[in-house]
Amino acid sequence: MEPVTAGAAEGDWRGWRAAAEAALYGPDGFYRRPEGPAGHFRTSVHASPLFAAAVARLLCRVDEALGRPAVLDFVDMAAGRGELVTGVLAALPADVAARARARAVDLAGRPAGLDHRIEWRTEPPERITGLLFANEWLDNVPVEVVEVDSAGVPRLVLVRADGTERLGEPVSGAEAEWLARWWPLGAREGLRAEIGLPRDRAWAAAAGTLARGLAVAVDYAHTAGARPPFGTLTAFREGRETTPVPDGSCDLTAHVALDACATACALPGARLLPQREALRALGLSGARPPLALASTDPAGYVRALASAGEAAELTAPGGLGDFGWLVQPVGIADVLGG
Numbered sequence: 001m002e003p004v005t006a007g008a009a010e011g012d013w014r015g016w017r018a019a020a021e022a023a024l025y026g027p028d029g030f031y032r033r034p035e036g037p038a039g040h041f042r043t044s045v046h047a048s049p050l051f052a053a054a055v056a057r058l059l060c061r062v063d064e065a066l067g068r069p070a071v072l073d074f075v076d077m078a079a080g081r082g083e084l085v086t087g088v089l090a091a092l093p094a095d096v097a098a099r100a101r102a103r104a105v106d107l108a109g110r111p112a113g114l115d116h117r118i119e120w121r122t123e124p125p126e127r128i129t130g131l132l133f134a135n136e137w138l139d140n141v142p143v144e145v146v147e148v149d150s151a152g153v154p155r156l157v158l159v160r161a162d163g164t165e166r167l168g169e170p171v172s173g174a175e176a177e178w179l180a181r182w183w184p185l186g187a188r189e190g191l192r193a194e195i196g197l198p199r200d201r202a203w204a205a206a207a208g209t210l211a212r213g214l215a216v217a218v219d220y221a222h223t224a225g226a227r228p229p230f231g232t233l234t235a236f237r238e239g240r241e242t243t244p245v246p247d248g249s250c251d252l253t254a255h256v257a258l259d260a261c262a263t264a265c266a267l268p269g270a271r272l273l274p275q276r277e278a279l280r281a282l283g284l285s286g287a288r289p290p291l292a293l294a295s296t297d298p299a300g301y302v303r304a305l306a307s308a309g310e311a312a313e314l315t316a317p318g319g320l321g322d323f324g325w326l327v328q329p330v331g332i333a334d335v336l337g338g
């Protein structure tokens, strides 16, 4: 793709960051729609209640590490329709639930019928003592896309509302620095990258709200040395992957450079691990029940089999099991072990 200056009016072209911001979060944006994210794709939260139960166990470990505080915070960051926080509250032992202060943070409005114990906010609270958990948030924080031109220069990719792209200015300033440090591109024409700087800042701000406890970001991720050569920008609509068009009709997402987010926090002790390891450390196993159970307790066997199937989906290689967990303790030990 070559830089073009003639053609459509200048105002029609925007960088992907501004275009996605309007398409996802503007007044008619994709995430303002009544059906919510679950109407278009399945996250781990929607895949199985086992995920919320595992997060509840993680919250219990954080509670122990904090010395069982009088008020234990749980913040569901980028909560969608509050499905995770609802599941976590339901899975907590009564003595922990009695001390839990549950908050859901999302740009969308409070869903009807949400448990009255859950506070709904558009910004994370300050001074959290507990667990802040962000499942599939950072991949939806809009980023600039860049592409190497025929002279070997990385340029911003500009896009129109119909998805047509062209190249803009060479990447410069803090974005160029981020690119050089975290996603250096070769000189080959057509190589692409996404500049994760807004995600680094978003994560540093969210994790920075912890007074003590644990912040966890879970997402499609890549790390230095294994960046995808043509980037990962894509879209989802009604359960199907589709061409990214910033017109509010689809989710726009790109995998997250979680290693860069970890470093942006300037807090010691951050760790990256795949979801399959994190969930196993929280006691989730995809093991099938013993066949003998089928004759002694057929209903129990069917239930255990369904549960094993769901655990297998959450930990599957090539699927949800490959998601990255960025685990950021603040003033407590690493409660996931390792």
Ligand SMILES: C[S@@+](CC[C@H](N)C(=O)[O-])C[C@H]1O[C@@H](n2cnc3c(N)ncnc32)[C@H](O)[C@@H]1O
Pocket: 031, 037, 043, 044, 045, 046, 077, 078, 079, 080, 081, 083, 084, 105, 106, 107, 108, 122, 134, 135, 136, 137, 140, 141
């Ligand atoms: C892919 S959905 C994930 C929903 C839920 N966490 C789950 O795993 O099912 C991403 C959510 O992030 C929310 N979001 C994006 N940027 C946000 C921000 N800066 N503050 C709060 N919520 C945000 C969107 O509104 C959307 O509900």
